[in-house]
Amino acid sequence: MSQHDCDCATVQQVATGDRAILPKGAKTIPIYVMGKRYEVPETLTIMKAMEYAGFKFLRGAGCRGGICGACPTVYRKEGDYKLHFGLACQTVVEPNMYLAQIPFYPANRASYDIEAIEPVAESVHALYPELFRCVACNNCTKACPMGVQVLDYISAIKQGDIARAAHLSFDCIQCGLCASRCMGELPQYHIAQLVRRIYGKYIQPKAEHLRKRVQEIESGKYDAMLENLQKMDKAQLEKLYKEREREPDMAPLGTWMPKDTQYL
Template identity: 55%
Template sequence: MAEKQKMIKVYLTGELFEVPEGSTIMMALEYAGFQLKQGVGCREGYCGACATVYREKGDYKLKGGLACQTVVSEGMAITQIPSVPAEKPIYDLNDLTPDVGTFTKLFPSVFRCVSCNSCTKACPQDIEVMDYIQAIIRGDLAKAADISFDCIRCGLCAMRCPAEIVQYNNATLARRLYGKYLAKKSPELEKRLEEIKSGKYDKEIKELKEMPHDELSKIYYKREIKIS
C-alpha cells in the first residue's frame, strides 16, 4: 500500500479544511473542492492572477503570495484576492511626456505615498515597490521602470496601500514612458519593426495561426533560445 499522505489543517476563506501537506495554496483550494474560475491563470508563477493573502499560525504578519507558488503550512489562514479594483485611466502614450507632470495628471494618488513600505512587504516578486513609487515622485522614470521590471500585476501592493495608490498601474505607465521616450533606441528593433510592417513575416504568422495545437506546441518547445 502506498504511504499515506500526511494531511494538515488550513483555513480557506475562513473555513477549516484538511489538505495534503506540501500542497501549494492552489492545490489545497482545489483539493478542498473549490472550483477556480477566477484567481487562477498560468499556474507557474508568471501571470499574477492568483494573488492571495495569508497568515501563518503564530505569526502576526499578513503576507501576500501567489497561490500557485506558496506552499501551505499547518494552521495557515488563506484568502484569495481574485481581482483588485484598480484605478486605470485611459491614455494615449503619444500625447504624454515622460515627466512627473504626467503622473500628476493621470495618477495623482501616487503623491499620497507615506513611505510605509507596506507595498514592498506584500510583493510576491520581491520588488522594492515603495522605491519605484518614490522614483516616480521625483521624476526618475528610468529607475521606476528598472525596479518594477519583474512586476506581474497581481495587485497585492494596491490592496495593502494605506494611501490607496495603485502601484502597478503607475509602474506600467513608467515603463511605457521609458520605453517610448527615454530608452536608448535599438537599430535592430527599428529594422525588425520595418520588416514586420512591410509584411516580411505575414506568411509565417498566418501559418502559425492556422497550425493545429499539437503541432504548435511541438514547435514551441523545440524552439531555439539564444542567450548571448
C-alpha cells in the same frame, strides 16, 4: 483510441486537470480557508490544496506558473501577528495557515493616449495625483509576492525618475496586493505600468538591429521566400526542414555561420 471507445466509468482515476489526487501515504496538514478547516496534502501549493479541498476557481487563477498575477493570497500563520503574501499557484501550504484569496482589488487606471503623452514625470503626476498621498509606510513592498521594491519605485516617480521606476518595477505582475495594503490609497501597479510604457516608448534606447530587420521585412526582402514556402506541399516542406542548416549544439558563441547567408 477514439472518444467513442472510451468508457469513462472504468478508467482508473488519476489526477485530471488541476484536481490533485492524494498520493499513497502522503501526509495531510490542516489549513484554514476563509476560516474553515481543511485537511490537505502537505506538498501542494495553496491553489492545488484548495482544489483538493473542493474549491473550483472560476476567476483568480490564470497561468498557474507564477507570472499572471491572478491568484494573490493573504495568509497568517499560527501565533504570528504578521500578514504574509504569496501567489496561490506558487506558495506551498503550511500547517495551520489562515488564508483568503484576493483575486481582485479595486484600483482605478487612468486613461491616456500614449502617443500624445509628454514623456516626463509630471504627466504621471497629473494622471495619478494620489501618488503624493504616499506615507512611505512600506506596506506595499512588504506585500509584494514578487519582491518588487514598490515603495522605492513610487519614490522614484515622485522624484521624477521614470527610468529608475521602470527598472525597479520590471518584475511586477499586476496582482494588486500593493494596492490592497496602501495607506495612501494608490493604485501602484497601474502607475508603474504607465511609467514602463513611457519608458519603453520614449526613453529606452531603441534596438537598432530590430529597426533594420523591420525595414527589411517592409521592403519585401522576404516576400519571395515566403511565397515559395506557401506553394510547397507537405513532402517538400518536410524535406526542406530535415535538410536545414542547423547550428551545432556546442558551437562556441559567435563561431558558426550558415552557408546560405542571403536572409541574414
